[in-house]
Amino acid sequence: MQSSVPEFVDLSSEPDESFELYGKNSRRPGSYAANCLLARRLAERGVRFIQLFHVGWDQHRMLPEQLRIQCEDTDQASAALVLDLKRRGLLDDTLIVWSGEFGRSPVIQGDMEKPDYGRDHHPRCFSAWMTGGGVKRGVTYGETDEFGFNIAKDPVHVHDLHATLLRLLGFDHTKLTYLDQGRRFRLTDVSGDVMPGLMA
8 A cells, every 4th residue: 555655646647637627726735626536546446435524614703705715615626526436437336425513503603794704503404415326316305494493304313324324335234233331332323224215
């Protein structure tokens, strides 16, 4: 691995078309766009788990400005990764999960009359998107109430999501257990159901 990694991360062999697809920041090492391009390179070389981070989604302040910047960072590059994997025949075998760990409140935090307002953490409900690797495509699953505050239909608990992700990866979450203080725990704690509505 040590001898092959330098070749993986060297983007000098990528054609200009790749950089145009992933966006203007894809030539900047360490940017989210460059990391999406790097993720494609790792996937096509058989790397089994790749995790990308984009920091800064915690807009308690300056939401209008910051959200625009972060969407510019992520939207084109994320779409490019999906498209690039698909046209290379890798999407059906690659599960992509794009999510945070909680949502944002449907009400503002701060004074809306000032440009520095934001939104607080909201653990009750939030969105994620998935594609590839056995996921049912073109489906919206679950709904919030009209305010985006509570779940109104088809809730997916985090244990259910984990059980479903494990199934998509070929594992039965009920059989993956570990012993802790005399009790057997699943990777999905002691609950979690596979969500058929998310699977192709």
